[in-house]
Amino acid sequence: xxxxxxxxxxxxxxxxxxxxxxxxxxxxxxxxxxxxxxxxxxxxxxxxxxxxxxxxxxxxxxxxxxxxxxxxxxxxxxxxxxxxxxxxxxxxxxxxxxxxxxxxxxxxxxxxxxxxxxxxxxxxxxxxxxxxxxxxxxxxxxxxxxxxxxxxxxxxxxxxxxxxxxxxxxxxxxxxxxxxxxxxxxxxxxxxxxxxxxxxxxxxxxxxxxxxxxxxxxxxxxxxxxxxxxxxxxxxxxxxxxxxxxxxxxxxxxxxxxxxxxxxxxxxxxxxxxxxxxxxxxxxxxxxxxxxxxxxxxxxxxxxxxxxxxxxxxxxxxxxxxxxxxxxxxxxxxxxxxxxxxxxxxxxxx
Amino acid sequence: xxxxxxxxxxxxxxxxxxxxxxxxxxxxxxxxxxxxxxxxxxxxxxxxxxxxxxxxxxxxxxxxxxxxxxx
Numbered sequence: 001x002x003x004x005x006x007x008x009x010x011x012x013x014x015x016x017x018x019x020x021x022x023x024x025x026x027x028x029x030x031x032x033x034x035x036x037x038x039x040x041x042x043x044x045x046x047x048x049x050x051x052x053x054x055x056x057x058x059x060x061x062x063x064x065x066x067x068x069x070x071x072x073x074x075x076x077x078x079x080x081x082x083x084x085x086x087x088x089x090x091x092x093x094x095x096x097x098x099x100x101x102x103x104x105x106x107x108x109x110x111x112x113x114x115x116x117x118x119x120x121x122x123x124x125x126x127x128x129x130x131x132x133x134x135x136x137x138x139x140x141x142x143x144x145x146x147x148x149x150x151x152x153x154x155x156x157x158x159x160x161x162x163x164x165x166x167x168x169x170x171x172x173x174x175x176x177x178x179x180x181x182x183x184x185x186x187x188x189x190x191x192x193x194x195x196x197x198x199x200x201x202x203x204x205x206x207x208x209x210x211x212x213x214x215x216x217x218x219x220x221x222x223x224x225x226x227x228x229x230x231x232x233x234x235x236x237x238x239x240x241x242x243x244x245x246x247x248x249x250x251x252x253x254x255x256x257x258x259x260x261x262x263x264x265x266x267x268x269x270x271x272x273x274x275x276x277x278x279x280x281x282x283x284x285x286x287x288x289x290x291x292x293x294x295x296x297x298x299x300x301x302x303x304x305x306x307x308x309x310x311x312x313x314x315x316x317x318x319x320x321x322x323x324x325x326x327x328x329x330x331x332x333x334x335x336x337x338x339x340x341x342x343x344x345x346x347x348x349x350x
Numbered sequence: 351x352x353x354x355x356x357x358x359x360x361x362x363x364x365x366x367x368x369x370x371x372x373x374x375x376x377x378x379x380x381x382x383x384x385x386x387x388x389x390x391x392x393x394x395x396x397x398x399x400x401x402x403x404x405x406x407x408x409x410x411x412x413x414x415x416x417x418x419x420x421x
Binding site (some may be wrong): 049051054055057058061062085118121124125127128129132 | 368369372375377382385389392
């Protein structure tokens with residue numbers, strides 16, 4: 001049988017290695033493991049002026065990926081704005097997220113779009129790019145119900161949620177409840193690491209470990225001192241996989257404070273490490289897995305509310321372990337067979 | 351051949367037509383003058399690097415040509 005040739009299309013921010021980047025690499029590997037000749041095509045998306053967004057869509061639109069090395073490419077799997085602007089007769093989309101500043105983040109501190117004529121036009125064109133690029137696809141999947149709902153709400157485009165396990169699946173391990181609340185992600189405003197930091201004065205026993213880099217690094221370090229919690233906080237800019245697994249295994253619980261997250265690997269990684277998740281009512285994607293009192297704790301997005309939850313976590317160890325175990329059972333059902341079969345089937349390559 | 355296009359190498363004219371068509375597909379219209387100029391500027395830089403801040407006359411012509419292609 002002739003090998004099926006599939007290209008995964010990624011939007012790579014140079015020097016950024018986050019969940020989206022790991023996701024597309026793993027997707028390519030999982031396709032290869034199943035006998036598909038798969039490779040990754042990535043282009044950057046930078047924005048120093050609005051037209052850069054359209055220029056990036058044009059770059060994808062201009063590519064001819066119907067053949068590579070003289071051989072046909074049977075399908076492409078696009079993942080993020082604007083990779084799905086590409087033209088290919090057999091395009092499938094597995095949407096990580098759209099250009100959120102033009103949609104759900106509009107009007108929040110996390111979007112710099114204004115009501116200027118250029119910004120309004122840019123948003124119109126982004127919406128057009130989304131319609132053109134996504135409606136050409138044979139099928140649109142989303143990586144969570146949250147992402148699928150946004151697409152339906154803002155663009156009227158139907159999609160099917162397709163869940164997958166986090167990057168180190170098979171390697172996560174459990175351990176006894178430790179003495180830290182773990183926070184992992186890029187230290188940027190919309191991820192709200194400061195919310196956890198501000199909760200610490202309300203939970204005197206809690207210690208926190210923040211793993212990640214980002215523009216908020218300096219401000220958070222200063223805030224920790226200002227709040228008088230510097231001695232209970234550790235910032236770890238980078239970790240290798242083994243250290244990450246150890247941090248999860250030795251945590252007491254894991255906090256996810258982002259507002260409107262797409263899905264986020266952190267809750268799933270926490271669950272597979274047997275740890276419950278503390279998150280907020282406006283978390284978005286994480287709430288598809290984190291159920292208050294079942295697999296974690298869901299509070300209002302206020303420092304005092306998180307502080308109450310942390311105090312509870314430091315006194316009710318048994319209950320906490322039960323939540324973590326329930327989470328582990330939930331996340332253990334995710335595998336790569338399902339998503340790969342769905343993607344190949346949509347592309348007519350099953 | 352339009353007067354604006356004279357003097358431009360053929361591949362560039364072809365590219366301008368293709369880019370204009372694609373921009374139109376993505377929703378850019380002739381009234382988006384600054385964007386059409388930016389695109390034309392980038393295309394023209396393939397032939398001659400842009401010097402200074404003033405839009406060179408050939409680029410301005412190419413911008414008009416792009417705008418027509420978008421119609």
